[in-house]
Amino acid sequence: MIGARVAHRIEVRGTVQGVGFRPFVCRLGRGLGLDGCVRNDGGVVVVEAAGSIEAMRALAARLRTDAPAQARVADVRVSALNGSAPATGTGFRVVRSTRRRPAGTGAEVGLIPPDLGTCDRCLTELFDPGDRRYRYAFLNCTDCGPRATIVDALPYDRVRTTMRRFDMCAACAAEYADPADRRFHAEPIACPACGPRLAWHATDHGPAAGGHGADALAAAEALIRRGGVVALKGLGGYQLVCDATDEAAVARLRIRKHRPAKPFAVMVSGLGAARRLAHVSAAEAALLTSVARPIVLLAPRPERPTAGSVAPGVPRIGLFLPNTPLHHLLLADLARPLVVTSGNVSDEPIAIDDADARRRLAGLADGFLGHDRVIRSRYDDSVARVVAGRPSLVRRARGYSPEPIGLPVAAPEPLLAVGGQLKHTFTVARDGTAIVGPHTGDLEQQATMEAFEANLARLSRVVGVTPRVVAHDLHPGYLSTRYAAALPVRGRIGVQHHHAHVASCAAEHGVTGRYIGVAYDGLGLGDDGTLWGGEVLVADLVSYRRVARFGRAPLPGGAAAVRRPARMALGYLFGGEPLDERSRAAVLRAAAPFLGRLPEREVATVRRMVAQGVNCPVASSAGRLFDAVAALLGLRDDATYEGEAAVALEALAGGHPAAPELPWRLVTRDDLIVYDPTATLLALLEALRDGTDPGLLAAGFHATVAAVTVALCAEVAARERLRTVCLSGGVMQNQSLVETVVAGLSGAGLEPLVNERVPGNDGGISYGQAAVAAARIRMDARG
Template sequence: MLQPIRTRTRITGVVQGVGFRPFVHALAARLGVSGFVGNDVHGVFVEAEAHRDVLDRFHAALREQAPPLAEIDELTSSELPATGATGFTIAGSDATGRAGALVAADSATCADCLAEVADADARRSGYAFTNCTNCGPRFTIVTGIPYDRPSTTMAPFPMCPACAAEYHDPADRRFHAQPVCCPDCGPRLRLTDASGAGLGPEPIAGAAELLRAGSVLAVKGLGGYHLAVDATRESACALLRARKHREDKAFAVMAGDLTAAHALCEIDAAGAELLISRRRPIVLLPHRADSPVAASVAPGNRELGLMLPYTPLHRLLLDATGAPIVLTSGNLSDEPIAYRDADAFDRLAPIADAFLTHDRDIRTRTDDSVVRPQPPGRRGAILLRRSRGYVPEPLRVPWEFPEPVLACGGELKNTFCLAEGNRAFLSHHIGDLENLETLRSFTDGIEHFQRLFEIEPQLVAHDLHPEYLSTKHARGLPGAQLVGVQHHHAHIASCLADNGSRGPVIGVAFDGTGYGTDGSMWGGEFLIADLAGFDRVGHLEQFRLPGGAAAIRHPWRTAAAVLHVAFDGDPPQDLAVLRRNADTWPTVQTLLRSGLNSPVTSSAGRLFDAVAAITGVRDAVSCEGQAAVELEQAADPAHRGTYRVPINGSDVLRPATADLVRGVVADVRSGVALPVISARFHNGIADAITDTCLQLSERTGIGEIALSGGVFANQVLLHRTVQRLAESGLQVLTHSRVPCNDGGLSLGQAVVAGARG
């Protein structure tokens, strides 16, 4: 007679807060397995007893049939003496020991919960906080590990008898769902004015009426407050833009469902898959010419940042409003998103006419993620901002960090990264570290991650720029073993980690500016790099930035600089950019001749700015990268003409961008259309990258190219470059799990520190 056996199984990964214990309980009941399942600081543990063939099926199903939000890292089993016990239970959570369990990202409301919200006869009909084990808030409400209700911001809301019955019923999809609640026991909505005074008993209906009337509404979401207006009303969108002091940068739009989204954008299968995914990011998609969205939502932009509702609150609001809404971060320009109620009322009162808020606290401020679909033939997303819906799920690398690492990131688009074992916890989007509130968000985030995952870093990586607040934070940590990482090496290392490669590669790091090892501002770099180190073997032709930071805000100044190089200080006097800025042009020329307050740079990003000014796209910007983005938007994607860019130098190769600039000027003076000039410029840069990489490949024997840095967020340049490199027989690594911009910089710093440590 076959004897039962007993096993103890350990499951690690994203297995808490995703319905894993109820799934195991139901599986055991179906297969006739006895034992128990529980949470602890490492993940999920299971003791199971049955005949061997039954246990084999049980263990296989643990991985193959796991809940949709679960991500299993490891599943290991060992045998124990059989006990003869019957039945299967969920054990109490064990909070002792060092934390190793992972926290799930926030997940969009599932179809079952949405159906309940829409059912007039359901107990949760119209309830804005409906959730279950397959959806709802996770990271933004978690205060500690293991993931149980007392360790979330749902702790102040005791379950009513009906919710408790669901919570304890193994047959219910809310079995052990920690945020479970209903109108009788959960958070409640309020619609108020800026003083906090109530505006009626029906918050959703009242909010929708305000939106239809053209008002600006502050809405408390999962990770912070958003500002909303009717996206089809030009006057409302213009009002929001004026109050928010956001001159030109595009707003994101939320549509009620996929059908409504198709009326706003051209959406293929890849775009639709991203829109309806559980992560619910903002997806950049081609804007339909006949879209009803107001012109001031995304002025001069061929793309629209589009998302679908990811909470019942959003779905109810969209249904009641009957139109798409702008949903943009609740802040003034350059400030972090407001997420605490008192701060939101204080900071947003000058912008919002009313507040749709609630009484569940947000633990961690988290912006929306921003993605693009991968090019045709490739699945998934190109991440431009990795935040809500993705964080804090770790990035795994195929090597071990020898010691725990904290990487502090850069100044713009800051993220930090904690790494241990083979996992890197890249933070949510912090923002630009240029004010005290953002710095507080940065330091609070690091402390929170360290508590959640119990990582005590032994190595602290930072950028070489001495004035970055992230660098100053690293250097101020007591007893830290510091690892300074050059900015562009970190970009290439980030791309290597994104692709699970150690290198070496020919790294092409193109961005705005980064502090170089020679004290100059780099930004158009060719590196022979692996994780531990690099050699700078090429860079774009250098020019000066007259006035330093002023040249970044005023691209016409950078235009003066590249024209100064291209024409030996005597550019054609009939250029419109010179005439438009005739009053101050001589002063800038003096700066360029003297070198006073005019640092030398090889920046690709600033070169794009300069060409944007020369072609009349933009002389001044209100946000980082604006001129380059608008130049990209102007390019004719079908045009294949190019500007010639010779490659100068021997030991260090230097693509002669002065030749490219002279080509741009010749076409401008000849009246060639902007879409053609922009396309030729982009093609010329792609050709220069390819020609330089081919020379370096022949010299070194390295055939793999890694592309990183914020300039490669430019899809015209990225696609042209990847195509040309591939046609030349070179292998190309690009980003897919982290942003190519400075949002991925901290991952690169972490893996460099690990490789050196």
């Protein structure tokens, strides 16, 4: 009957807290003439409303279609409202939150919204002299500001964030309570009268001037103008900031941070400033200006005004836009690009605690620009790029984590995936929801391991996932594997490293059937006890079968060969897999100039090590082959960070986009198709000896690996009747390589997929482990 009154309870699941969802529902309910209320209930938004049938139908539909931009509505459940319905004419309002479960025990996965970059309306206020928040470094609204970094517990309310220590002034309280105001229930709401404030702290070798508020900001800016380094307390941790155009300042930061060559990220004031430093496509501009505000890897302009030591010898420069009002103020006042990098010594976790930051960063910074808002969770800056026209994450952290990612096969019970060893992340999952924790770093450092354990304990508690099963890498020496072995859980699931890589790509694209997986990376333990890294698999989410690989070579000295690409090159020359003995002898002759420029003692020692098999584990690694080629071309004999040699090789190849392939061949060994790199290395060395441009050879090597990959996939696809190809692994972060491979596979009639929402490097391993573990548990449950 038209006009009949009904009363419903509506539960909304997804990322619906910290994104202005309750204010949106309140305005929607009032606009539809409904009576009732909305509240947070654990990790769920609950609406209890009464009104006409038409209005209630519209409410349920518009909760999905009209939701705030940063909300992710996963499910809307409508049921009859038990008990008394809201009385006619009582209106619609936001009411106090409730908790449907004790933390860590309930049936719902609580979802924490990621931090949001400053919105345009707040930015207008920031620079409006007539606004009461003019130049206030902590302004925010329901559309922007801190979220994940300040949350203590769910449901997301001010009393359960680190903002609870700041009592709202009358003006802020009025905005917070006004449904028509965009700060209605903006939990981090603040102003100069009642909110956090800046503070300046000088180091022993920095200026003593400073104070609080505007004076603190002025002291920091003066120091940067004079070439100093400032430790700035950002959203998810401390950052080190200096003038990106000052060569002496950047060089000083490199020395202090123990980071001799790895590129620094540069923050610029806006798109116009970014375009003065790099080429920016429409897709890259959209990524730069997205609310996540990631560092975006861009092709640099040769005439850019930044110091040469900002990003030496790399094919792309990392640029990002200000993500907080404080960063906006710095960029506007200083009117120059700034190096903004993690507040740590290289490989340590970033500092978040004030006392810890002053202790650890005292030798790196000339002064500290801090504040009194506590950072509860550590979130480094995210790194992204555009691949084949689509955004793809290289490091998933601030702005993206802990936003949930779906699992194509739901986990029947709560599980934890502990990831690998490098570029570490972890994933907690239950049902169809996976939450990838923020980038932690390399677990080889004790401090990083402690940060991982603290992040995991806190995130598990807040989202309410107590794992009963843990998934881990097969490598027994990984600290994450050892951690998994010590956990008091019902079960443990070992997941092979490269299966996890390709599964991470398949899972995020919703692939549940069989596919071809291409995993190119540095090293991972194979199921045969050797080290893998150049693999083609036929896989699904439960299992895999290795069908092709790269030719093997020894790593003289093990990890020493990773740090010294010249050693890796010697491994290929003296001990490459004997797939073609005649070519191998020719390779040694052609390598005479390379051998002649290395220390004679090192060459002799490595030759003996390889001959005797002493500390020379063999690997079928694409990453190590890139390292070897970089050394043979004279680019890098030593690497100061992971992937440095391969990055230099890609940069050198950049000037020759149409280089011809070098010779290559495929052979069959033990029912596997094997790429024998011997012919490729021989042609490269002979051409180099004959005076061919090394850049042309670097580009030709890239073209060769791409052609080999397409050929391998085409043969496997025909044999196995498959079309989908999932490309993953750290080597696939080589932009030139992956885009050439994607184009080649598409041209061959195949469907290439690359990682987008989780990194293709080891930062995506934990998500892949979770997807595999969930599928295996489900299969076992079905018998």
